[in-house]
Amino acid sequence: MKKIIPFIILLSFLFSGNAWSQPQKINVDGQELKLEKPAVLLYNRTLVPLRAICNKLGAEVKFNGEKEISILKESKTIHLVLGSNRATINNNEYIMEIEPQLINDTTYVPLRFISEALECQVMYDKEKEIINVSSKGSSKLIIEDQLTKVHYLNVGYGDCTYIDLPGNNDVLIDSGSSTRADTVIGYLAKQNVKDIELLIVTHPHEDHIGAIPAIAKEVPIKKVIDNGVVVPHEYYKNYRRAIWDKRDGNPDIKKTIKMGEAVIEILPPSVSYFTNYNNSSLGVRVKVGNVAFFFAGDFEELVENEIKGNIKSQFLKVGHHGSGEATSTDFIKKVSPDVAVISVGSNPYGFPSNNVIARLQKEGARVFRTDVNGNITVITNGNDYNIITEKGTEADLITNPEQDSIQNRGEVVASDEDKFYHKPDCKLIKDLNVENQVWFENSLKARGSGYIPCSDCDPK
Numbered sequence: 001m002k003k004i005i006p007f008i009i010l011l012s013f014l015f016s017g018n019a020w021s022q023p024q025k026i027n028v029d030g031q032e033l034k035l036e037k038p039a040v041l042l043y044n045r046t047l048v049p050l051r052a053i054c055n056k057l058g059a060e061v062k063f064n065g066e067k068e069i070s071i072l073k074e075s076k077t078i079h080l081v082l083g084s085n086r087a088t089i090n091n092n093e094y095i096m097e098i099e100p101q102l103i104n105d106t107t108y109v110p111l112r113f114i115s116e117a118l119e120c121q122v123m124y125d126k127e128k129e130i131i132n133v134s135s136k137g138s139s140k141l142i143i144e145d146q147l148t149k150v151h152y153l154n155v156g157y158g159d160c161t162y163i164d165l166p167g168n169n170d171v172l173i174d175s176g177s178s179t180r181a182d183t184v185i186g187y188l189a190k191q192n193v194k195d196i197e198l199l200i201v202t203h204p205h206e207d208h209i210g211a212i213p214a215i216a217k218e219v220p221i222k223k224v225i226d227n228g229v230v231v232p233h234e235y236y237k238n239y240r241r242a243i244w245d246k247r248d249g250n251p252d253i254k255k256t257i258k259m260g261e262a263v264i265e266i267l268p269p270s271v272s273y274f275t276n277y278n279n280s281s282l283g284v285r286v287k288v289g290n291v292a293f294f295f296a297g298d299f300e301e302l303v304e305n306e307i308k309g310n311i312k313s314q315f316l317k318v319g320h321h322g323s324g325e326a327t328s329t330d331f332i333k334k335v336s337p338d339v340a341v342i343s344v345g346s347n348p349y350g351f352p353s354n355n356v357i358a359r360l361q362k363e364g365a366r367v368f369r370t371d372v373n374g375n376i377t378v379i380t381n382g383n384d385y386n387i388i389t390e391k392g393t394e395a396d397l398i399t400n401p402e403q404d405s406i407q408n409r410g411e412v413v414a415s416d417e418d419k420f421y422h423k424p425d426c427k428l429i430k431d432l433n434v435e436n437q438v439w440f441e442n443s444l445k446a447r448g449s450g451y452i453p454c455s456d457c458d459p460k
């Protein structure tokens with residue numbers, strides 16, 4: 001549940017998955033818009049020279065200082081700031097998909113936003129490749145509470161997604177590790193979240209559940225779905241204490257939950273995989289109208305191959321932080337995402353794998369990652385969607401500079417939860433989460449820090 005705030009978003013949506021590939025012709029009320037400098041297509045959004053579009057739509061332009069722009073028409077005042085994607089229309093705040101900016105000494109503004117703010121309708125004629133702006137249509141101002149917002153939070157190495165569904169339903173999928181609890185609590189507070197109607201826990205690794213005890217103290221959690229796997233670690237006991245009376249049993253049964261207009265499907269893997277915590281991850285599909293979001297937890301190819309039913313989704317939260325063992329081409333084809341989000345922070349495994357990024361891009365998905373783009377928010381009305389990143393765009397991540405860090409991690413590894421250190425291939429630490437690993441250059445340094453050699457792998 002959240003407090004409704006009087007805040008409205010202007011949807012400057014994509015027309016379809018694949019927007020225009022080349023500069024377009026723009027018609028305003030059937031007449032070609034004459035531009036002294038051509039329209040620019042940037043990240044699939046059309047930007048046009050400020051003065052040309054405002055003149056054509058009968059609005060007056062004023063510059064206040066270097067960066068602030070006012071656009072005035074009748075009772076409307078639109079404020080823009082060069083380089084910022086925040087705008088106001090008559091003092092109500094809006095978010096634009098792309099920011100106004102200087103291109104070759106000319107001020108460019110997003111065509112769709114300006115047109116809709118001035119109460120014109122914008123349509124794209126695919127066949128003729130013309131954008132039609134019509135002053136006779138009505139613009140698409142939509143009250144925020146009717147929208148679904150999916151926030152992929154940047155919690156470093158870990159997963160946490162907050163979903164704000166219409167009808168005041170708040171859903172959290174995983175929490176990130178305990179070290180990131182404040183990040184999540186702060187984010188939820190900013191979004192005015194008063195309680196969480198449903199928490200879905202994909203699997204009991206620290207980077208997925210560690211922050212839950214701290215979050216539950218601040219924001220009441222009403223119902224929890226997890227996979228029932230019990231882990232002999234302190235962090236799991238803390239998790240269990242925090243939510244046990246809220247659990248909804250029978251984790252191995254496929255479930256469908258309706259929350260307002262949204263349909264949430266829980267897709268558990270076969271119990272035979274439950275010995276491997278990652279492969280015990282519950283798959284989750286959230287569908288609102290015609291837009292679906294798939295969450296692959298940390299499961300890898302074995303489970304991907306077995307998932308049955310329709311999992312086609314425009315959005316894929318990529319499995320296991322972009323590990324090369326997950327996100328096979330067959331699986332990508334089954335999901336067929338327009339957009340893939342990798343939730344990852346610095347790690348010794350070289351995640352995300354460049355191969356995973358390449359496989360996704362080859363199948364036509366735009367790839368975002370939380371370590372590069374920060375928090376990633378998708379806003380949808382069930383038909384169209386809009387993606388807002390905290391920083392950068394998908395174009396920023398073609399190569400992975402962290403890829404070679406795996407060589408630098410050291411000879412032995414300890415758990416921060418007991419006194420022992422191990423060889424990296426010791427079976428006793430096979431499932432030790434990256435957040436709980438303490439690496440040492442060699443045995444001497446581990447002993448110097450008070451750790452004892454494991455008697456099983458005998459690291460000397």
Ligand SMILES: [Zn+2]
Nearest residue numbers: 158205207298
């Ligand atoms: Zn994980």
Ligand SMILES: [Zn+2]
Nearest residue numbers: 205277278298
């Ligand atoms: Zn995991």
